[in-house]
Amino acid sequence: MPGLDEVIHPAHRLQICAMLAAVESLEFSVVRDALRVSDSVLSKQMKVLQEAGYATVIKMPMNSRTHTWLALTDAGREALAEHLTELRRIAALAEPTTR
Template identity: 55%
Template sequence: MGEGFSEVIHVPTRLRICSILAEVGEAEFGVLRDALDLSDSVLSKHVKVLEQAGFVTVRKGSVNGRTRTWVALNKIGQKAFKAHIEELRKLAAAGDLLEP
């Protein structure tokens, strides 16, 4: 694989998370969970992996007295996601060259 390929991002659920965050910038945890049709625990696990890789920023705050969590694709994550998508495009284009 090329240098832009990310094993962390390539996992389908994390690829979907990054795709959504690349579009919206930041999403509330519950909104992201519902959009992806995931359980809290599954989303939390994948967000943690992305956070440990340095790709997302997680912040907590209070809305109407209730604690909320927001997840954002940070600059490092944006760069990694774009590079990963570009690498996938290259792979797809190479596959097209093999077609008769």
């Protein structure tokens, strides 16, 4: 059912989904720095999104380090689109009506 998605709605998860929706994937550190959160906070939020089937976490070795990439799944993109549609509907209620 379309509407607000309780998984996506919390501010950090909504921001993560919005950032990931615009790209194929982003490196963990880029998202962490943009949100100004710790590794553990971002990991916890990503775990919730993963458990809902909305996001994936991919670890790739590069040189001597492992880089972690975050991405939205198709289900995550669809859930975000529905969530944003509902937010826009709610925001429109605040608009003055023209009579």
